[in-house]
Amino acid sequence: MLQKNKDKKDSISKALLKKALGYDINEVVEEYVVDKEDENRLILNKKKITKKNIPPDISAVKTLIQIYAKNKENAFKNYTDEELEKEKMQLLKLLKEKEQEKKNGT
Numbered sequence: 001m002l003q004k005n006k007d008k009k010d011s012i013s014k015a016l017l018k019k020a021l022g023y024d025i026n027e028v029v030e031e032y033v034v035d036k037e038d039e040n041r042l043i044l045n046k047k048k049i050t051k052k053n054i055p056p057d058i059s060a061v062k063t064l065i066q067i068y069a070k071n072k073e074n075a076f077k078n079y080t081d082e083e084l085e086k087e088k089m090q091l092l093k094l095l096k097e098k099e100q101e102k103k104n105g106t
Contacts, residue, residue, distance in 0.1 A: 020060035021098060024105065027052045051105070 029048045035041040079087070 016060055016064060019057045020064050022056040023054050025052050025054060026050070 027050045029050070030044060031046040032042040033045045035043050
């Protein structure tokens with residue numbers, strides 16, 4: 001049960017971060033026509049894929065800032081210098097990966 005709650009929190013956190021940073025999606029539009037030989041069958045006639053950018057959401061950014069500010073004092077209070085450095089490196093790595101994904105269009 002504890003793991004399930006942690007997974008939910010992680011997925012919510014990831015979704016909020018994604019919404020706050022913005023993301024790209026592929027929008028698919030398909031057009032079908034009726035098969036001339038079998039009227040009960042549809043055949044794909046056209047398929048259009050459009051890459052669409054979803055910009056960052058201000059409400060998600062504000063929510064993240066509030067969560068960060070609320071947890072900031074408690075989160076790092078008992079960290080050693082080594083733990084703080086490790087956290088810093090992980091955050092920098094995450095930012096670098098997100099920037100790379102945007103450059104690659106992933």
